Amino acid sequence: MPRKDFIAIDNFSFSYGAAKVLHGINMDIPEKQVTALIGPSGCGKSTLLRNMNRMNDLIEGVQHEGDIRLDGKSLYDPNVEVISLRKRVGMVFQKYNPFAKTIYENVVFSLRVAGRNKRSELDDVVERTLRSAALWDEVKDRLHTSAFGLSGGQQQRLCIARAIANQPEILLMDEPCAALDPTATLRIEDLIRDLKEQFTIVIVTHNMEQASRCSDLTAFLYMGELVEYDRTLKVFETPKEERTEAYISGRFS
């Protein structure tokens, strides 16, 4: 039975120096579902996402209050090693960013840094992962060529493959289609629907259609507060809050 509060965000506030960007967010993200975070620019949705694998730790002068629990365990527990946490939480970025390596080496990167270098294992992982990222047929003949030779959409799917190669439990996607054309966007959306069988997916998007097309739950954030969080259908068809309706219908952005 999938857990309802796989990621439990508990009264979570966050600030960059003096600027507070998240104000006491409470939400439970269920396992093996796609949860979309929507909201106008600067509402804190990316910040919230980047806290789920503690990527914001890299920035100096950040502070948080409250807690985020992953499968019941706090991310900020002093015993939690940030590296092993990130192995459980894969991430895909807005701008596709493959490494200056071959396609093959890009996919197996997370295994290599974990010290897994057995050739046969890596070969299996590459094939399986690229198949789940719907990229295998396009690149199987040129695995050992530079990743920069791929098209933008292919590079982004490669980045998704890279993020899921080491079997994380959660996949965070920060506007994964923002830099892609509509066709490539549709392919990524198909991929997201396929991947939710295996992973818990949290996706930040600016695109309302995208959120309604591929997410199960939608959270609307505004000015660092969680305004509304429910089943996607409900949020889009019968929003409880007026602000949500205004945003969805495009009255402000």
Next chain:
Amino acid sequence: MSASSSKFSTTGRSRTGEPLVWLTAVGLTIGVLLSVGLIGLVMYKGFESFWPARLVVVEVRQEGGENSKVAGYLVQERSKRTLEGLVEEEIQLFRGNRELFGEKFVFLDREAIVSQTEEEDLILVERLEGGNVIGRAKALELGGSETLEASAEGFDEKLDELTERGEELRDELREIEKIKIGENSKRVKELRWLEKKGSSPERAEELAGLLAEYEKLDGQRKELREQLEESTFVVEAMDGRELKIPTGELLHVFAANQVGFFGRLKETIRRAWTFVSTDPREANTEGGVYPAIFGTVVMTLVMSLFVTPFGVMAAIYLREYAKQGPLVKAVRISVNNLAGVPSIVFGVFGLAFFIYFLGGVVDDWFFSNSEEPVYKSGGILWASLTLALLTVPVVIVATEEALASVPRGVREAALACGASKWQAIQRVVLPASLPGILTGVILAMARGAGEVAPLMLVGVVKSAPDLPIDAVAPFVHPERQFMHLGFHIYDLGFQSPDSEAAKPMVFATTLLLISIVVVMNLTAIIIRNRLRKKYAVSSF
């Protein structure tokens, strides 16, 4: 200009900035012209010094006497103003034959020249010592009283044969002198030094054996020397006097007026090859610059070997690990300023720190048996280290920039894959910045290869025929002094006893130094482009 016109006139030239465009174009043009002029001059003069000139016989009117004849090749024509204000035209001729005339060059007044003819049978003889000889072949005095006249059949073949034989003998002699006698006397010196501290019978025995062997080698050496002087080549100068050149000293005989264009081209190539492949002779004014090429290349490569890891590591710490603040800022400014410190200062530092201090420590620890300093004197290792220090700011700055230009997203992606910070740097950031780092190394190499001043203090010498890498155990001699093309240019141009004769060599050496720097840079650039293509990184 009134306010309204400046506000509304948009067609004026000053508004569109066209004069500035012209100005920038002029700046570029001057730069390009200067570079092209410099390279052009060096190339022209450099190649010219290898091109064999025609030999001419000039008949000069002598006051109150018979006309005299001078043979040689034209070096330059010039006009000078005398004290009375008259213009005198004169030509400079290289006539060689130093032991007959004293000076190798002569100036002849144009007015006094009766005739100028190219005679078929003039030859130019290159020999080991004494400079070139110009004249007519007369005879070969073979050992004993046998003589072969120049007109006799098979003279040319015999001359070639003897020249070749001379080269073989010289090679044999070098082997005995350099390697065998060298090793022998090195060991003898060591034993004698140990003997001073306390004698032992085994040592005395070894010493006696070595001395006996030395006698034998010395005998062989004398024998070879005699063989070298067995036969002589007799050349007749224009005034009828004879010059006797032992065939063991002959390098090349060239009949300059008997060959056509391709013959002269062949001679040019031969001369150029001799120049790059042989040792210098006659206080560097003759012969080649091979040891200097070797020294320059080895020193530059060793320098890059030191400077690359050192600079890259420093840059990684500065950019990736150090907490950015006033201290790091100060360090960065200091590093940048280090690039502006006059290079001779680095030479002084190298002398004080590397040679006197480090060299002294190394000698104390490992070479206390040696009477002479081994590492406590200038050598190629210390010179390379000094230059590495000089060029490290270049690598640090370039590497820092290359690291900074790796997009943040790429680092974050690596971290998001569960990489530690070091793994992210080592596996993702460094490969992505490799082309930029190589650019820094290329710049460092270019700077290092052209640097002369600091080298004079830390190991470059006028003449060092023993190369830092050779066939004598232990094959690599980082403590050896070495020759350097840059210093060679200085030495030829300003320290030479015969600056007139050295002038063409200065240009040829300059051309060579430029070519070597270009070749080394091109190699590095090709490597960088390969890497770039491999990863298709668009920046830098």
